[in-house]
Amino acid sequence: MSINRRQISRRSILAGAAALGLTSTLAACGGSDDDSGDSDSGPVKLTYWAWAPNMEKVAAIWNKKNPDITVTVSKQASGGEIVSKLITAKKAGNAPDLIQVEYQSLPTLVSNDVLADITKYAGDTKSNFAEGLWGMVTLGTDALYAIPQDAGPLMFYYREDLFKKHGLTVPKTWTEFAETARAAKKAVPDAYLTTFSANDPGLFAGLSQQAGAKWWTVDSAGKWTVGIDDAGTKQVAEFWGGLVQEGVIDNQPMYTPAWNNALNKGTHLAWVSAVWAPGVLVSSAPDTKGKWRMAPLPQWKSGENVTGSWGGSSTGVSTDSKHAEAAAKFATWLNTDPEALAALVKEVAIYPAATKGQSGSVLTTPEFFSNQSDFYTTAGEIAATTATAAWGPNVNTAYTTFQDAFGKATKAKKESQFDSALATMQSKTFADMKKQGFEVTEA
Amino acid sequence: MTSAPLKGSDLIEAGPLADGTGTAQSVRPSRPRRRGRSAPYWFLVPTLTLFAAFTVVPIGYAIWLSLHRVQVKGIGLGKGARSQVWNGIGNYTDVLNDSEFGHSVLRAFGYGLIVIPTMLGLALLFALMLDTPKARSAPFARLMIFLPYAVPGIIAALMWGFLYLPDVSPFYYLLNKFGLPQPDLFDGGNLYLSFANIAVWGGTGFNMIVIYTALRAIPPDIYEAARIDGASNLNIALKIKIPIVMPSLVLTFFFSVIATLQVFTEPMTLKPLTNGLPSSWSPLMAIYDKAFLQSDIYGASATAVVLALATFVLSFTLLRISDRYTREDRA
Numbered sequence: 006m007s008i009n010r011r012q013i014s015r016r017s018i019l020a021g022a023a024a025l026g027l028t029s030t031l032a033a034c035g036g037s038d039d040d041s042g043d044s045d046s047g048p049v050k051l052t053y054w055a056w057a058p059n060m061e062k063v064a065a066i067w068n069k070k071n072p073d074i075t076v077t078v079s080k081q082a083s084g085g086e087i088v089s090k091l092i093t094a095k096k097a098g099n100a101p102d103l104i105q106v107e108y109q110s111l112p113t114l115v116s117n118d119v120l121a122d123i124t125k126y127a128g129d130t131k132s133n134f135a136e137g138l139w140g141m142v143t144l145g146t147d148a149l150y151a152i153p154q155d156a157g158p159l160m161f162y163y164r165e166d167l168f169k170k171h172g173l174t175v176p177k178t179w180t181e182f183a184e185t186a187r188a189a190k191k192a193v194p195d196a197y198l199t200t201f202s203a204n205d206p207g208l209f210a211g212l213s214q215q216a217g218a219k220w221w222t223v224d225s226a227g228k229w230t231v232g233i234d235d236a237g238t239k240q241v242a243e244f245w246g247g248l249v250q251e252g253v254i255d256n257q258p259m260y261t262p263a264w265n266n267a268l269n270k271g272t273h274l275a276w277v278s279a280v281w282a283p284g285v286l287v288s289s290a291p292d293t294k295g296k297w298r299m300a301p302l303p304q305w306k307s308g309e310n311v312t313g314s315w316g317g318s319s320t321g322v323s324t325d326s327k328h329a330e331a332a333a334k335f336a337t338w339l340n341t342d343p344e345a346l347a348a349l350v351k352e353v354a355i356y357p358a359a360t361k362g363q364s365g366s367v368l369t370t371p372e373f374f375s376n377q378s379d380f381y382t383t384a385g386e387i388a389a390t391t392a393t394a395a396w397g398p399n400v401n402t403a404y405t406t407f408q409d410a411f412g413k414a415t416k417a418k419k420e421s422q423f424d425s426a427l428a429t430m431q432s433k434t435f436a437d438m439k440k441q442g443f444e445v446t447e448a
Numbered sequence: 449m450t451s452a453p454l455k456g457s458d459l460i461e462a463g464p465l466a467d468g469t470g471t472a473q474s475v476r477p478s479r480p481r482r483r484g485r486s487a488p489y490w491f492l493v494p495t496l497t498l499f500a501a502f503t504v505v506p507i508g509y510a511i512w513l514s515l516h517r518v519q520v521k522g523i524g525l526g527k528g529a530r531s532q533v534w535n536g537i538g539n540y541t542d543v544l545n546d547s548e549f550g551h552s553v554l555r556a557f558g559y560g561l562i563v564i565p566t567m568l569g570l571a572l573l574f575a576l577m578l579d580t581p582k583a584r585s586a587p588f589a590r591l592m593i594f595l596p597y598a599v600p601g602i603i604a605a606l607m608w609g610f611l612y613l614p615d616v617s618p619f620y621y622l623l624n625k626f627g628l629p630q631p632d633l634f635d636g637g638n639l640y641l642s643f644a645n646i647a648v649w650g651g652t653g654f655n656m657i658v659i660y661t662a663l664r665a666i667p668p669d670i671y672e673a674a675r676i677d678g679a680s681n682l683n684i685a686l687k688i689k690i691p692i693v694m695p696s697l698v699l700t701f702f703f704s705v706i707a708t709l710q711v712f713t714e715p716m717t718l719k720p721l722t723n724g725l726p727s728s729w730s731p732l733m734a735i736y737d738k739a740f741l742q743s744d745i746y747g748a749s750a751t752a753v754v755l756a757l758a759t760f761v762l763s764f765t766l767l768r769i770s771d772r773y774t775r776e777d778r779a
Contacts, residue, residue: 085741092743113743116524144525203723227523261721263615324527398524401741405727412723416635437742442520 049074049331054091055105056083057318059352066348067335074331076103085401088113095119095325102326103336106151107318108141109210109400112221115150116398120321122148126333133341133359137393142319144396145223151319152336153358154349157279158388159211159312162286164274165298165376167193173274175300179244182303186253189274196272200255200264201245203411206404207315208259208277213238214313214392216305221397229397229438232448234431239424240305246423249415256415265289277302279315280356280384283371295376301387310390317358343367356384363388398443403434514539514750539750548726549751552734553758555640559730560708562644563651568700570648571655575693576685578656579663590660594653601650605717608646613721634722646714651707655700662696663689698770702763709759712736731755 053064053076061078068075079101081087088110094100100119114120127149131139138153163175171192176182186198202208210220216237222230248254255273257263267273268290276282286297302312320336322329339345346362349355357363368381377383397403410426431447438445517535524530543549574593578586596604612633614620623630633642666689674684690697712732719725727741728734735755739748 085743089740089743093745112525115526116520116529117743118527118529122526146525148526204720223523229523256723258720258723261613262610263613263721266615399742401743405737405741409726409728412726416723441518441524443524444522 048072049328051076051103051326051328051332051335052101053078053103053105053335054081054087054101055079055103056081056087057105057353057355060105062352063339063345063348066344067338071335074328074335076335081105083107085404088401091119091323092117095323098325100323100325102323102328102332104321104323105154105318106321107316108314108394109207109396111142111150111319111321112144112396112398113400114321115144118324120150121324121326121329122150123152123322123329123333123336124149126330127152127337130337130341133361135358135360135389135391137391138317138358140393141396151321152333152340153317153319154340155317155355156358156363156388156391157211157281157314157316157356158384158391159208159215159277159279159302159315160282160384160387161300161302162276162278162282162297163300164271164293164296166296167271167274171274176303177301178307179303179305183244183248183253185275186248187251190253193272193274196274197255197267198253199273199275199277200257200259200267201249201415202257202259202264203408203415204258204260205315206407209241209407209411210394211279211313211315212241212277214394215302215311216241217392219395220403221395227444229443229445230448231397231431231435231438231445233403233434234427235448238427242423242427243420246414246420249423250418250420252418256418269293280388281316281354283373283380284354287373294373297374298377299374299380299383301383311392312387312390314391314394319358356388397434397438399434399437399441402437403430406430406433510749511753513746514753517746518744535746539747540754542747543751543754548728549731549734552728552731556709556711556730559640559643559647559711560705562640563647563708564701564704566644567648567651567704568655568697570652571700572659572690572697574652574656575659575663576689578660579689580681580685590657593656596650597653599650601713602717604646604650605714608642608649608714609718609721612642612718634718634724636724639724643711643714643718647707647711651704655704658700659693659696662693666692701770702766705762705766706759709755709762 051074053060055078060080064076064078081090084107087105091100091104091114095117104114104120106114106120111120124147130152134153138156142151142153143149161176167173168175171189173185173188173192174181176185182198189196189198210218213220218232218235218237218241220231220233220235220238222232224230245254249256255267257267264273268276268286269292271293276286278285282299286293301310304311320339322332322336326332339349340357341359341361343361346357346359347367349357350362350367357367362368363381363385370378370380374380407426407430410429411423414422414426435445435447515535515537516532517538519531519533521529521531577583578590583589599607611617611619614630614632620630631638633639670688671684674688679687710732711730715725715729715733716736719727719729727737731751732755735748735751738744738751
């Protein structure tokens, strides 16, 4: 008996030690990788961290044409995780040469000195992109931190067949959108026009950009202003909160089996999404091929023509790269060369950020939208109206707070809670920046 | 008292007497003794090296990180905008004042209050049932009860997640068919039951095996004696088997408490399926969120150290209590 007990106590100590070891390795991981063994002779070797699928196929085209600069793609996770990983890698001094960066992560990475200023290697690359996109990669400064790769302008997707069947009109303004939502609920009681997902801060950010929101801004004196609960964003939050409370818009998160099922069965009649939506619908709602149609996003004022963006990424060069010039050369080629753009569209299935990639023969109508032959012509027109997003150095905090606070609000189905959720998002984001030491004020 | 000096004087006398041959004799045994003294340390070197490299150093680094923070200057863009500065116990006071982390710990306790009694109760019940002489096809039943433990946690969480979601769950389909009420399994208190169900489903088999193995080690003559004294199977289970396997129950209890504080996979996997799960639902999720989504390794380290210390304190307290309990039992 006593021997047994002694064993137990020793085991519990070991388990405790293991617990401590585990948590501390979590905090300390990513410390020591071997340095990339660069030799002065032979071809320049570049590593490229990207999460988009099939990126290595596009890099292969480059490698074939440029034997002196070899690019190796290393597949990574997206979102907040690659950002943390990059910051850790930078601390260890072994960040990769090239990085795929979402627009909203650029300020965070620049703030952590992960991204190099590549202005001197860029030449006249600027002419390839729309003004709004270029603003996102310069952060409004004279520096250039990345080359835009893909864009995600917001659009309105709807089930053409069901809209016709129930006599619903395609909304041109958000007021009409609310009416359509009510009419849809009346026509099909167990269906919704769409859902408000508290798991997708990116969509909420895009909708707010359309309403003129500027969540983070920098003034000339070098001071940040956090304005997440500004008039535009408030309008968006209250609008969706009101519809959820009314019960005409669903409150379930997107990208779940239940959501896929709703799209496939037709109990969601529409989806506010970005230009990449066809790729999602193919796998989420395979039975609805050819039944969808895309239209411009509803507007706040009739006659206006603005959209926001959801997603999109760029290619940056890290400050650890010993071959910044070669890396910048690849980044420019990847995102502006016609052959590369064609490969990006075909293999990686992105919507190119470069203006010349958005028109012409590169983009062929998605098979899923075979009924809408002018899909990319319309998309190009919408993309040209994209509002510039204003991102800051702690988007992660704002996004996590959005998920937690709006998660509660959508669950409760209370418009007033949408308002307070927005206030929570503002105060937490501001407090976090203040705590880190940024010069910051509230709008 | 009197014998000690006598022995001593004996030795002193023997010393000079031994002389030439004596030195050879006394040196020979002492050399191997010296070598023997250092040998255990050499055997320990590999373990100690690994222990230092993978446990002591990471813990030390985590503690060091937990005492620092990042300081941003001005606009915070570009080189030199961030520096790591000493923060003293700042991160720790933040953790202790952080109501979200406090809530996550409370949630873990609430979850544990459901999981641990249910899981260990079922494990004990199954083990006792399998151990009765009349149990039929025991090996098969044992395998079936143990099988869910072999399913990786993420797969189990995903599978149950699908079963919990009204739109894809066959259970909801049936409930709907028969017009029965359809509870929201991701709401409020139901959430605890939903997670607890996954943990009980996956963990009962393992604990059952631990208890069952202890039961098999009991010599059968004890039962024979008990039967001669007129004890029924139930009496044997309650008065003989359970007291004898008590150490195994304590062991499984400790494992379960630690696993409860570290609950991570189930809530993390089910989080995208629902609005009801905050990003810091459990303590480990709060740490993960800080470290990998907020990129605040300093705060995350402090939280990790606090959680580890709390686990230690809890383990030792429980050990004390169980020690006292079994000692009283013996007396």
